[in-house]
Amino acid sequence: AYILYTSGSTGRPKGVLQNHRYVLNLCRNYTNSGKISFSDRFSLLYSAAFGGAVRDIYCALLNGAALFPLDVKQIGLHQLGRWLRDHEITVMFAVATLFRHFVSTLDGLGNFPKLRLIQIGSETVYRQDAELFQENFSDQCTLMVNLGGTEISPVRQFPITKETVLTGATVPAGYGVEGTDVFLWDESGQEVPPGEVGEIVVRSRQVALGYWQQPSRTEQVFITDGEHRYFKTGDLGRLLPDGCLLHLGRKDFQVKIRGYRVETTEVEASLLNLDAVKEAVVVAQTEAGGAVGDQQLVAYLTPVNSQNRLTAKELKAALGDKLPSYMVPAGFIWLESLPLTVTGKIDRRALPKPESILSTSELELNVIAPRTATEETLVKIWSEVLKIEPIGIENNFFELGGHSLHASQVVARISNRLGIEVPLKQIFETPTISLLSNYLESVNTSSNCSTGNYPLVPTARATEADIPLSLTQQGL
The missing domain is CATH 1.10.1200.10 (ACP-like)
Structure with missing residues (x-):
């Protein structure tokens, strides 16, 4: 049917080969979950070279619905709300970052009587995103969070309404869709025990045919057992007892800091809970001149108010009350805006390198010279x-x-x-x-x-009750 390239937001873009059967299955699943009909009016906010555009175009046309293309860059996000109202849009698709930016322009004044369904995904969706939706859209509108990619979509879906209560920092990936099964595998390709974290692996007849002119990469992530085809997503997840899938971010985003395994999405969620922070991206960087594996966390932030940027000391103090020390970023870099790909996702590869930015001037320290x-x-x-x-x-x-x-x-x-x-x-x-x-x-x-003689100081023997539980033990 076509070749579409992945966004490349975290690495080299890959040309994904898809067939007509996949497009029909994609439309069927989105039509059924979204109750799409000929009376709907779709927005098309992306280039046709983006995987999400395939969904928008064919879900609209194959259902006899109307499709309204828009170049958001031309009119600006501040005009998107008016455009949605003027064209009486009922179904809107957006990546999470674009949705977040759009809602920030509404200032609680959203009024979209015709808009009944907003589909978002392609990136981590935070609880704050769901709360923004609940504050700005009508009782009749549903926010559908989708887990999927260019290789296969949707994989899981999670609907949010005004009454939905979320307790975690991120929105769950949700529940199964027709024709798609999800497994969690360990590094050896075996299913992990219930409740454990593993790589999300999708089994479906509609999995992509492979990557264009990348046979080795295709062989690594597209697997067949003779009867079924599997796709290794590179994402981590955990299944709840009711079958709901928690998406824990890319394997690339799970890093080790001082021997501790850290999910950068957890740090990002804590930063987004701060009133002064509008957006947050946390990455692991090898320290300048440091040994391989000697990594530190660096947070890239955009402010709610450009005149109110917390200092690194204030940010560390705020996070220190919520996170263990190894999860508190070593450096904080304020930006006017986060770099985005052409499809509106955060472009992590375009983030400025911290080596030239992290300094005592950024930390706003008073430097007193040595005296001895x-x-x-x-x-x-x-x-x-x-x-x-x-x-x-x-x-x-x-x-x-x-x-x-x-x-x-x-x-x-x-x-x-x-x-x-x-x-x-x-x-x-x-x-x-x-x-x-x-x-x-x-x-x-x-x-x-x-003399080189050091007194030995006896250490009091700790009883079992005196030994504090580790963070992992506290979670059991």
């Missing part, structure tokens, strides 16, 4: 470890993005350069250069330090 030789040495050590300069003697190590692994590097370099053995906990107890310098100078003159 010890302080000068410590400033050099901190700059080398944290990859930030200049650093002042009153700046807090952890507010600069330091963590326990950084502290271990500092302790090792102090030993090599100053010949003083410092316990790791001392970095936590004296987190500024001035305090740490005072400590080093005091122990350097003591007999224990000069």
Whole structure:
């Protein structure tokens, strides 16, 4: 039937081969779930080269409905509301980012008496998106969240009305659609136990034929067992007891920070809960000059009010009350707007690199120069470890993005350069250069330090009741 290229928002675009049977199945599923009829009036907000346009065009025409194309870039999102009303649009499709931007222009003044169905997807949909829908659209309107892609769509659907109550940070991917089965596989291709996280794998006769002129990639993600065809989506999910699928983001977005597995969508959701933050994208970046795998989280933000941008210190304090320390980004970059692909998705590849942005000027720190030789040495050590300069003697190590692994590097370099053995906990107890310098100078003159004899301090034995539960244990 056609070749359409994926958006390429997270990697190299791929040409997806589809046939007529897929288009008919797609239209049937969207028609049935959306109760599409000849009386509907569809918006078409995308180029025909986007997978969503196939759905819009054929769902409208094969049902005898009207189709209204619009170049949003020409009129601007602030005019989209008026256009929807003037053309009495009943069914609107949008990627999540475009919907979020559109609703932000309404200021609670949405009035769309004819609009009965809004279909969104293609990206993570947050609880805040659902709340925006409930605040701005009529009781007769439904928000349908779709999980799908260019290779197969829809995979799951989750309807939201005014009465829907969501408790999680993200909207579930939802429940099954006709002709499509979903499995969760581990790295070896086996189904994970109930309640466990696995890669979302779709089984359907309508799965794409493959990628144009990419046989190796096609073989990796399109699998057949002789009877069925499967597509490995690259997305992570977990099934609830009632069969509802939770979409946990791309495998690419699940990263390890200091040995902890982190879902960047969880961090993004926490940032979006802050009143000053309009949009948030969190990515893992290898620290400049750091070893492979030595990653830190960097948050890219857009403000609700350009005159009210929280400082990195304020953002870390706000997140510190909600997230464990390893999930708090090391750096925050405010942008006027997030870069988008031609289809309106967030273009993660176009985000500015943090190496040239993260600095003490961005952190808005008061830099006080070192006064002694010890302080000068410590400033050099901190700059080398944290990859930030200049650093002042009153700046807090952890507010600069330091963590326990950084502290271990500092302790090792102090030993090599100053010949003083410092316990790791001392970095936590004296987190500024001035305090740490005072400590080093005091122990350097003591007999224990000069002779190399260090007193052994007995540690009280902890009972089982005294040992705190880990985050994983708390969730069991």
